Amino acid sequence: MNNGPVTIAYPMAGDSLGGSHHSLRGLLEGLDPARYKPVIILENPSGRLAEHFAAFEQCADPAPPQESFAVGRDFSLSHFASTFSGMGRRAALLRQMDSRIVHSNDGRTHATWAFAAKRAGCKLLWHHRADPYAKGLRYLAPWVADQVVAVSRFSLSGMRPGKVATSAQVVFSPFDIEVRSDRNAMRQRLLAELGAAQNTIICGYFGSFIDRKRPLEFINAIAEMRKMQDRPVLGVMFGETTYPELEAAMRARMTDPDVAGSVHMMGYRSPGVDWIAAVDLLLVTAVSEPLGRTLVEAMLVETPVIATDSGGNPEAILDGLGKLVVPDNANAMAAAALETLSESSSTAAMTARARESARARFSEATHVAKILQIYRNLSA
Numbered sequence: 001m002n003n004g005p006v007t008i009a010y011p012m013a014g015d016s017l018g019g020s021h022h023s024l025r026g027l028l029e030g031l032d033p034a035r036y037k038p039v040i041i042l043e044n045p046s047g048r049l050a051e052h053f054a055a056f057e058q059c060a061d062p063a064p065p066q067e068s069f070a071v072g073r074d075f076s077l078s079h080f081a082s083t084f085s086g087m088g089r090r091a092a093l094l095r096q097m098d099s100r101i102v103h104s105n106d107g108r109t110h111a112t113w114a115f116a117a118k119r120a121g122c123k124l125l126w127h128h129r130a131d132p133y134a135k136g137l138r139y140l141a142p143w144v145a146d147q148v149v150a151v152s153r154f155s156l157s158g159m160r161p162g163k164v165a166t167s168a169q170v171v172f173s174p175f176d177i178e179v180r181s182d183r184n185a186m187r188q189r190l191l192a193e194l195g196a197a198q199n200t201i202i203c204g205y206f207g208s209f210i211d212r213k214r215p216l217e218f219i220n221a222i223a224e225m226r227k228m229q230d231r232p233v234l235g236v237m238f239g240e241t242t243y244p245e246l247e248a249a250m251r252a253r254m255t256d257p258d259v260a261g262s263v264h265m266m267g268y269r270s271p272g273v274d275w276i277a278a279v280d281l282l283l284v285t286a287v288s289e290p291l292g293r294t295l296v297e298a299m300l301v302e303t304p305v306i307a308t309d310s311g312g313n314p315e316a317i318l319d320g321l322g323k324l325v326v327p328d329n330a331n332a333m334a335a336a337a338l339e340t341l342s343e344s345s346s347t348a349a350m351t352a353r354a355r356e357s358a359r360a361r362f363s364e365a366t367h368v369a370k371i372l373q374i375y376r377n378l379s380a
Contacts, residue, residue: 005037006379009099009122011061011090012040013108015047016242018208019293020105020129023173023367028056030174030368036375039097059097062089065112090116100379101125110136114144123378125149129173131212131288131311132158147374152312155290169374173293174367177359181277181301190236190278194264200232201225203337204279204303206272206294207286209241214285214308215250217330221283223258224334235263235283238275277301281337284308287327291316299358302351306336321354 010024028038040053043064050058063086090113094102102117103125104110110126117124126145128137137159141148148168150156159165190202203225205218215237222235241247254263269275272294276282282298284307291312298305305322307313317324323340325332340347 005033005035006101006375007037007039007097007099008101008103008375009094009097009117010038010040010103010105011109011113012042012049013106013112015042015044015049016208017048017052019173020127021049021052022293024105025053026174026176026364027368027371028053030364031372039099041093059093062086062093086112087116087119091119094120094122101375103127105129107134107136110140114140118144123147125374125378128155129290130155131290132156133288134158146378149371149374150290152291152315154288154312154315169370171367171370172362173291173296174364175293175296175300175358175362177300177363179273179297179300181274183277183301183303186274186278187280190275194234194236196234197232200234201281201337201341202279203233203235203281203283204276205235205237205239205283205285206276207239207292209237209239209246209250210243211246212286212288214287214328215239215246216253217285217328217333218283219250219253219259219263220330221285221333221337222262223256224330225337226258226262228334228338233262236266236275236279237263238266238269238272240268273297273301276303279303281306281340283333283337284313285333286313287311289313295322296358296362299351299354302355304340304347304351305354306333306340308333316358317354318357320350321357322350 031038038056040056040058041061042050042058043061045060099122102113102122104113105127107130114124123146124144126141126148128148128150132155142160142162142164145164148164149171151173153170156168207213209215218235222233225233253259276294276298282303282305284292284295286292287308287310289311295305295307295316305317307317307324308327309324310327314324323336325336
């Protein structure tokens with residue numbers, strides 16, 4: 001019997017860096033190396049994810065797809081079928097590593113590695129970070145997962161009844177609850193970069209440009225805010241896209257007369273939380289989002305949040321911690337944003353409460369403790 005540390009494989013699909021990767025690194029940093037040996041398996045051994053997880057042992061996927069499956073695209077039956085050709089090689093790698101647990105973290109990885117994990121005799125921890133309508137959660141997880149963990153109650157709500165569903169758990173993603181940022185200094189830095197006046201209202205969008213996050217609705221909300229009052233309004237969009245057609249639509253909308261010059265594409269920047277601190281308001285236009293990281297990060301640095309009443313947003317923005325509005329309604333978001341700015345004293349109290357609530361619910365220590373208990377159960 002092996003009395004050394006339990007090897008846990010963390011396969012990665014593609015090479016896009018997202019919230020799940022930040023959450024996972026926080027977990028890995030909390031593991032006791034005497035008890036657990038994490039190994040990152042990468043499609044691209046020299047890409048962005050390799051750099052992000054540079055502190056941990058890595059190896060290459062022995063059967064990488066010719067073209068990585070795209071983030072945000074439906075994972076079709078043909079995509080799923082294409083993963084079978086590499087199943088044997090992936091299972092052999094897991095056996096060679098002496099992996100006891102495979103911890104998969106997104107839909108593409110679940111589909112690519114689930115059967116390889118079972119063929120290798122590993123326990124499969126299916127970490128669901130997507131919406132409840134994902135086909136994998138509904139049709140594949142009940143057959144292959146030994147444990148399902150989700151980031152919100154909303155994310156789990158579509159799971160079919162059964163043994164795995166009964167044992168499924170909600171474990172909020174981990175955050176550095178000690179994070180701080182000088183909001184005034186960062187705001188001045190952003191104003192200088194934009195060449196904007198001091199009285200400018202700066203609203204932020206943070207995240208990838210995919211349809212679910214509704215980047216076009218953010219631009220529409222900026223247009224509505226400009227109509228409702230006389231102060232200058234700027235929207236800053238931090239993120240990137242792999243969908244040229246959506247980016248083209250965004251840029252076309254940005255040239256319309258009611259928006260022209262008021263929305264800026266800022267690209268991907270790290271650490272993102274400093275730029276969240278720089279804006280006056282975080283506008284979360286996403287629908288059916290399992291649980292967005294930026295909401296919690298905004299709460300931790302006391303940036304007011306206006307979010308859609310959709311998906312996991314209400315699980316983060318509890319009553320009195322921000323404002324929730326009807327989804328896909330730019331006018332409602334704009335009105336709530338301006339109301340928040342007009343109530344300076346009550347907004348300051350609200351953001352202080354939001355910080356304390358986020359610190360209590362989203363700590364790395366709490367997340368690690370819950371996942372470690374699952375690892376102990378799976379490796380018993």
